[in-house]
Amino acid sequence: MSKRVKVGEGTIICAGTIITVDVTIGNHVIINLDCTLGHDDIINDYVTMYPSVNVSGCCNIGECVEFGTGMQIIQGLNVVSDFIVGASACVVKNIDSPGVYVGTPAKKIK
Template sequence: MKDLYIIGAGGFGREVAWLVERINATNNTWNIKGFIDDNEKIWNSIIDDYPVLGGISYLANCEDAYVVCAVGNAKIRKKIIEKLSGLDIRFATLIDPSVIMSKRVKVGEGTIICAGTIITVDVTIGNHVIINLDCTLGHDDIINDYVTMYPSVNVSGCCNIGECVELGTGMQIIQGLNVVSDSIVGASACVVKNIDYAGTYVGMPTKKIK
């Protein structure tokens, strides 16, 4: 088995631990060593049966280990991964056993794909992407690094989602659209035209808010 450290001991971190348990029930792959979290108040505690070992600096002494970042905020997740550059660690890619996807899907390192998601054909998913519960991705989508999709996001075919985009729970994007990097699209929103300028967008159809 491969030793695995989960960065982030919050709600999504606990969900990722459960995802790993589901993987192991099918194919005994990962040995969860514990959580890594910079919140000193929870160091040396036990959360959902796993220890909180320390902050990011703890990983400097973890040779031949795998790490996955379970922090939902895209920009914070990117900063955390950048802090790890130069360390002797590898990034785990975690895909729940229930995920349905074709063999023509490319998935980058450090990416997490949660239960109930469906990904069709010729889709490219970057590094350190989070695709939460019950999402759908259509044909020929490009999902760039550090994107976060919250539960029940629906992305139609031929869409390009830029780096560090966050897509809120239950939102939808119609086919053939681009969403520029560093944008946030709110829960239940519907994107019906390209988002060309970074910002926060809400509504059906989406409008940028100040």
């Protein structure tokens, strides 16, 4: 693990995950198999990433977020706390309202 990556207490990072540089990961985060975190990402506490999630660089992810299998988030986006993104969704703009998001591009359904 790079000295330029910070990982919080109780965090689990599974095999095959790629974490680039200047990434901060909060407490009690679960990063499942084969995920990718881009440069300068901030992943706050209690985030769960299912397998093959791709978070591009310079993203700021709020607390208590759940990312479905194979979802993607485009570079430079900010997302609020307390939301879920469904499997294979693609987030292409900031998410500023808690809820459930699905599809490509990801849209709020609940």
